[in-house]
Amino acid sequence: MSTRIFVKNLPKDATQEKLVSHIKKSCPTADITDCQLKYTRDGVFRRFAFVGFNSPEEAVKAQAKLNGTFIKTTKILVDLAADIGDASIRAWSKYSPQNQPKTGKAGSDKPFGKEAKPEEVKSTRPGFAIKMKGLSGFYNEKSIRDFFKPIKLSSIRIPKTAQKKPMGVAFVEFATAKELDQGMGRNKNFINGKKIFLKKSAEAAEQAVKPVTPAPWELKAKASSTQEVESIAESGRLFVRNLWFGVTEEELQETFEKFGPLAEVTVPVDPLTKKVKGFAHVVFVFPEHALKAFTELDYTSLHGRLMHILPGRETTSEETGEDEKSSYKKKKAAQQKGNSSSAYNWNSLFLGANAVADAMAKKYNTDKSNILDDESKGSVGVRMALGETQIVSETRQFLISNGVALDSFSQAAGERSKTVILVKNLPAGVEADELREIFSKHGTVNRVLMPPSGITAIIEYIEPSEARQGFMKLNFSKFRSIPLYLEWAPMGVFVNPAKSQEGKAADQEKEKMRKGDNEQEMEDVEKEERKEQEDIEQEADKNKIKEKNNNEEDEVSEEEPEENTTIFVKNLNFDTADQDLSKHFEKLGELHSATVAKKKDVKRPGELLSMGYGFVQYMKQRDAKEALKHLQNSVLDEHNLELKMSNRTTPKAKGRKKQGETKQTSTKILVRNIPFEAKKREIEELFKVFGELKFVRLPKKLGGTGPHRGFAFVDFLTKQDAKRAFNALCHSTHLYGRRLVLEWAEAEESLEELRKKTAKHFPDEGPRKKVSRTSLKNELDS
The missing domain is CATH 3.30.70.330 (RRM (RNA recognition motif) domain)
Structure with a gap:
């Protein structure tokens, strides 16, 4: 249903302000998003307008209340506006191209509903036009006619700028050459005290026979099979303008994703007013879907405004500062920034080795060199892995206690937030205020959450576009001489939203009440808090069920086509x-x-x-x-x-295999992704911290020579110790730079169980008779 109305038969002196004021009187609660009064190319008001509303219901209500009402003494007619290009629309205005004579001209005094006669054509053609220069102050058609009185003028054209302001010149036409000569006799006369210069001009005649510019949708249809279409077919990018200033990314995504999966939707926001700038960038995964959206949605209404869609433009190497002479390091950095917007890059709880060493040195009040000393007792790699494990564990406990859902951080990739950023590889000693100041340069930060270790943090922006800008600008940028690693946090990372100013004020009131003597009010507050906590827990359970269902759907998804197909x-x-x-x-x-x-x-x-x-x-x-x-x-x-x-890329989530999916069935853990420089004693040293070991087996390649095969079996004496080790090391533990992947190994079967299992495949038929070679050959020949 349309969100725009069509208002015609407006008074000649109507303005945008007067029309909006009239609408507000009948519909005070209506949210008007657009109001356009229509003029000819010569600036003549065509006495109709289009008005947009936020919703179709508001447009219908406004049409019913406004139709037949009066502006002063003029009765206006109101109807719902049809889509551009609708074949049922009939041109009713005398200024419409369909109603103009083949030789007529918009803005002249001749009637436009009829064909012009040959003699009329002859009397208003080239040779009888004058160009007036030097006009200033207020002037209009009346003042120009007064200037030439008593000579009759065939037409007057006053060119205006895009802001509807006169340009200081005018074109007038005469019926005969004699009248033209009489008009030239007024050269250097005055209007408003300014001398006017007249010159015979053929420009007015050229303007009179100037062909009518095709409508925008007609131009689009002509260009749809040429370069414009090929551009969209190559990139899958669309530039959408003339948007309502209250539109959101979610609304645009809902509008465009009907035509196919979207890779990105960006709605820039003004940093001062926090309002949408009126345009957006939409990128489709498949270019053919972008073409379909371009065809279907261009010049259709959204929130009462007609969307104008153009081919989007990809960022060139010149804009990114990358060229053929760039060093390998710069090219790699540019490539990393380009890939940083993907939904999933690496382990969300990753901590750099340097940051881990700094945090450990600060925690145990020692020098960093002592921690990294390879001559001291024990392996440096194991020491760093255990330190990282401890920091990750403390970080997880802090975040969970502050309302952060971390289940998805150690699981496979899922949907990511558009406003919450995970900041990693921070140097030790960073304060939350310092981090807020850096990220606030790119938008309004809602909250900053930083664990005690200080080497990872969560930043939440208010606007998605500002979050995206901050992400792109700061990812891999230098901070205290080391690069920042950023990643989009999982969707729903916070169990409860950030508290507003009103919420903070309420907390202060509760604190005062706690200090007071009113026990009944205290009990009421505690009940409300318990209820609120129960609601949060129920919502978290719903999210877990939803995530589980989504994972099950992903597992049974159909086979996807290969890339570049x-x-x-x-x-x-x-x-x-x-x-x-x-x-x-x-x-x-x-x-x-x-x-x-x-x-x-x-x-x-x-x-x-x-x-x-x-x-x-x-x-x-x-x-x-x-x-x-x-x-x-x-x-x-x-x-x-x-x-x-077609340059088509299908982004695939590179999620790692989920850990801890299977239940613990034994005391044995399968450890994958072990670096080849790691030794068996280092694996023992890493795992014996959590309990007494039965054995550690590090299988080697065939022949028993060379390095191991990259995995190991670690068996504990008790299930409790095995579970403790698994829970501590499965989230984010790196050994010599490689993340250890843990799985529960199946329990070994006893020799008796293996014999029974094998016997099932051989029925009990008694002792087998030995078959000679000759008898077997004779049996096969027969």
Whole structure:
């Protein structure tokens, strides 16, 4: 349903302020998002306007209340506005191009509803025009007619700027050459005390026969099969402007994701007013979905404003400061920044070795050199791994006690927040205020949460666009001579939202009440707090169930096509359908999809027209290459097809395998991803901290020579010790820079159980008779 109304028959002196004021009188609660009065190219008011509202319900209510009302003594007519390009719309205004004579001109005194006669055409053509210069102050058509009295003028045109201000010149036309000469006799006369200069001009005549500029949607239709379409087909990026200043990223995402999965939605916000700037960037995962959204949504209304969609632009190497002469280090840094916006990069609780050493030195009041001394007792790698484990454990306990849900941090990748950033690799001794000051330069920070170790923190912004800007600017940037590592925190990382100013004031009141003598009020407050805590716990349980269901859905998801398997097909016959395209390409391999791009048919509402291009995606990359090789310039429906690989990237979450999924069944732990320089004694030294060991087995490659195979089995005497070690080391423990991955190993079967298991495969048929070679050969021959 439309969110805009169409108001016509407005008074000639109507203004935007007067119209909005009239609407507010009838609909005081209406949220008006747009108001546009329409003028001709010459600045003549066409006496109608479009008004946008925040919701379709408000537009319907306004139409019902405003239709037939009066502005002064003029009765206005109001109707719901139709979409641009709707074939049912009939041009009613005399200024509309459809109602103008072929030789007429907008803004002249001639009637526009009829065809101009030949003699009328002859009397208003080139040679009878004068250009007036030197106009200033207030002037209009009346003052110009008074200047030339008693000479009659055929038409007057006063050019204006985009701000509707006169430009100091005017063009007038005369019916005959004699009247033109009489008009030139007024050269150097005065208007408003300023001398006016007159000159015969053919410019007015050129303006009179200037062809009517096509409507924006007509221009879009003409350009849709050229460079504009190819740009979107390559990048999948859209630039959306003329948005309401109260629109949110979630609303835009909901609007555009109907056409396909989105990679990114960015709505820039003004840093001072905290309002949307009126435009956005939308990036689709698949470019063909961007083309479909461009076709369907361009010049459609959202919150009462017509969205104008243009091809988006990718950041070039010049803008990022990267060029061919850049060093390898700079290129790598630029590549890291480019990939930093991906949903999942590394272990969320990762701590740099330098930061761990600083924190340990501060905690135990010793020098950093003593911790890193390789000549002291024990392995340095094990010492650092145990230190990291302790810091991670303390960090987890602090965050959990402050309302942070950390379950997803040590699990596989999931949906990530748009406002909460996890900051890692901070140097020791950093204060929360210092960190807030750095991140506040890019937007308003809602809260900063920093554990006692001070080498990791959680930053929450208010606006997603400011959070994204801070993320891009500060990720991998130097802070106290070391780089910051940033990552988007999991969705719902905070169990409860940050407290507002009102909430803080309420806490202060509760504190006063605690210090008072009113016990009854204290009991009421405690009840409310308990209820609030129960609600938070219930919400957390719901989130866990939802996450579990999402994980189950992911496990049964269908097989995805490989990367670089999409072909952009041009020069299609407009009668070619999806089935024809699929049939033409499926002979070279299994297809994932075959789609012909379509647009709305303005002449037949509800119908779609082919745009002359499409997309074909194979399941396998080799099939796509074969199709590109063998079907280039092939004929489909009497058209030679032009094929090109589409620059399409499908982001895949590189989540690690979940730890602790299976229940503990034994005292044995399987440890993966062990660095090859690690020794067996170091594995023993790392795990014996948590309890007494039965054995540690580090399998070697075949032949028993060379390094081990990168995994080990660690068996404890008791299940309690094994569980303690597993829970401490599974979150984020690195040995020589490699993160240890822990799983519960299955319990070993006894020799008797193995014999019984094997006997099941051999039925008890008594002792077997020995078969000779000759008898076996005779049996096979027969």
